[in-house]
Amino acid sequence: MQKYYSIEFLRFLCALAVAIYHWGLSFDLMNMESNQTFNFTLGFIYQFGDKAVPVFFVISGLVFANVYLPKKKNETLYSFTIKRFARLYPLHLMTLFLIFFIQMLFFKIYGKYELYTYNDFYHFFLNLTFLLGWNFELGRSFNTPVWTVGQEIFIYFLFFSLIFLIKKYRIRFIVLLYLLFLIIDKTKFVEIGYIKNLINFSYFVDFVRFFFSGVLIYYIIEKFRYSKRLFLISILLFIISFIGTFKLHLFCFSTVLVFVIFDNFKLNYKCKKIFTILGSLTYSIYLLHTLTFLLFLFFFKFFDMTYLFYYNITFLIYIIFTLILSLISFEFFENKLNKLIRKKFIDNK
Numbered sequence: 001m002q003k004y005y006s007i008e009f010l011r012f013l014c015a016l017a018v019a020i021y022h023w024g025l026s027f028d029l030m031n032m033e034s035n036q037t038f039n040f041t042l043g044f045i046y047q048f049g050d051k052a053v054p055v056f057f058v059i060s061g062l063v064f065a066n067v068y069l070p071k072k073k074n075e076t077l078y079s080f081t082i083k084r085f086a087r088l089y090p091l092h093l094m095t096l097f098l099i100f101f102i103q104m105l106f107f108k109i110y111g112k113y114e115l116y117t118y119n120d121f122y123h124f125f126l127n128l129t130f131l132l133g134w135n136f137e138l139g140r141s142f143n144t145p146v147w148t149v150g151q152e153i154f155i156y157f158l159f160f161s162l163i164f165l166i167k168k169y170r171i172r173f174i175v176l177l178y179l180l181f182l183i184i185d186k187t188k189f190v191e192i193g194y195i196k197n198l199i200n201f202s203y204f205v206d207f208v209r210f211f212f213s214g215v216l217i218y219y220i221i222e223k224f225r226y227s228k229r230l231f232l233i234s235i236l237l238f239i240i241s242f243i244g245t246f247k248l249h250l251f252c253f254s255t256v257l258v259f260v261i262f263d264n265f266k267l268n269y270k271c272k273k274i275f276t277i278l279g280s281l282t283y284s285i286y287l288l289h290t291l292t293f294l295l296f297l298f299f300f301k302f303f304d305m306t307y308l309f310y311y312n313i314t315f316l317i318y319i320i321f322t323l324i325l326s327l328i329s330f331e332f333f334e335n336k337l338n339k340l341i342r343k344k345f346i347d348n349k
Contacts, residue, residue: 008276016319075160088153092149102295116139152211155211175216181205220257283334
């Protein structure tokens with residue numbers, strides 16, 4: 001199985017961009033004075049950092065294709081489900097309960113929730129079951145960024161259900177599937193009144209296209225390898241994505257393709273090790289940065305020092321603390337529980 005070290009680094013950059021983007025957004029959501037620390041350097045991320053999210057879906061498509069498509073024997077649904085649960089759910093459950101606890105403290109001491117405020121039992125259930133982003137929620141709640149993880153889980157199982165056809169028809173099937181969801185998107189079929197009022201498929205349709213464009217990258221690399229021509233084409237596509245109206249799908253596709261091709265350059269062992277470690281922090285950063293922000297907010301409010309939010313050093317501490325917390329989480333919680341759950345429910349079955 002191919003190891004994409006450059007993609008690990010790209011995953012890390014995307015997670016960091018999301019954490020920075022939410023730092024800036026959080027003050028607007030709480031009706032506080034705007035706080036875009038290091039705006040001259042990070043202004044682009046404060047404005048467009050949310051565009052890192054669809055890049056994650058393209059990366060996921062590439063990674064899943066790389067893991068599952070070369071296998072001669074298809075994975076069982078049971079094994080596939082346990083692996084997804086073991087990787088995603090332990091940290092999600094931990095962060096959800098920690099955020100629940102700190103929001104209860106906010107409510108008890110200050111009489112209101114902070115940042116994401118729809119923190120009732122109904123929205124706790126939606127968070128618990130990854131059912132966010134489908135038009136069931138009334139507003140932002142608990143660990144709101146996890147809504148994209150919920151969308152991704154459904155796409156994982158869509159991929160699993162189509163593995164046989166993907167293996168048989170390869171690029172032809174991926175292109176056909178992509179075109180099908182493109183037609184659904186452009187015809188606004190899922191936005192028909194009675195459908196949209198019942199459930200919102202708009203994000204899902206879009207994310208499916210991102211995911212399977214990652215699968216397409218896998219087949220492109222398999223067919224053309226790392227040719228100079230492919231590298232030049234990927235750079236050209238990246239540039240075209242900015243010409244005229246910004247083309248998000250082309251941007252995400254070309255960005256991931258460029259980073260995959262970067263893997264053709266000889267990286268030394270130390271660089272590979274660093275990229276692997278940084279890539280392993282991605283999920284932790286994505287889920288923990290909200291908790292970090294709420295901890296800072298509670299501390300500053302408790303000691304009546306919210307003005308400290310507007311110091312540059314506070315932003316740096318927020319980022320560093322999130323990274324350290326993510327490293328600890330991955331090494332001593334996520335990774336260990338992941339292995340434990342797999343061993344208990346797959347290896348010992």
